[in-house]
Amino acid sequence: MANQIAANLQHGAGSEADAADQVANHMRRFWARSMKIQLSEYLREDGGELSPLAREAVARLDR
Template sequence: MSDQQLQQLIKMVNQIAANQHGEKAQAAQRVAMHLQKFWARSMKARIIAYLDDDGSDLSPLAREAVACLKHERQAG
């Protein structure tokens, strides 16, 4: 996956997170569920790898959601 594709993933997850309202932990869980349902396996793997490598361009809520996604993938 190219750097441009990664930047698009970052933009998308930040937009999804920005559209969540309510309590932060529940919002992060909703974003993680959205990623789990609608993103391709390669997209999820790439955004998790980005979080592990740097993650600095992710909003705080997006960062928490990707961490939730990572945890769910490791547990399942």
Template sequence: MTDSELNHLVKMANQIADNLSRRDPIEVVADRVADHMKRFWAPSMKAQIIEYIKDDGADLREAAKLAVAKLSSAST
């Protein structure tokens, strides 16, 4: 996956977190984001974003990063 494609995944994850945030606790938002990723993201997309947080995940917002961590633990 190219850097451009990875940047797009990061942007999408952050947008999903922003859109699903309704002033709820971060855990609730992260659960919603993880559920969205499970249902709608291709396996290759999920694998890439999981690898990204293993490296550092610096550009992911807190809720998105937590969602990817939840996604990672659910897939192992």
């Protein structure tokens, strides 16, 4: 799901940084805390299935 959101929001953003911010903000607003924790843990352990944009957005969740 993170990859799909990243792909959808990437098209309207001006830069990769803007797109990562938009994806992270979407996750903060609409995803359950447990989903965000699980995704952050997945990124720390491997994250191999995440697109580069989704990876950056998840990394920004922890900031």
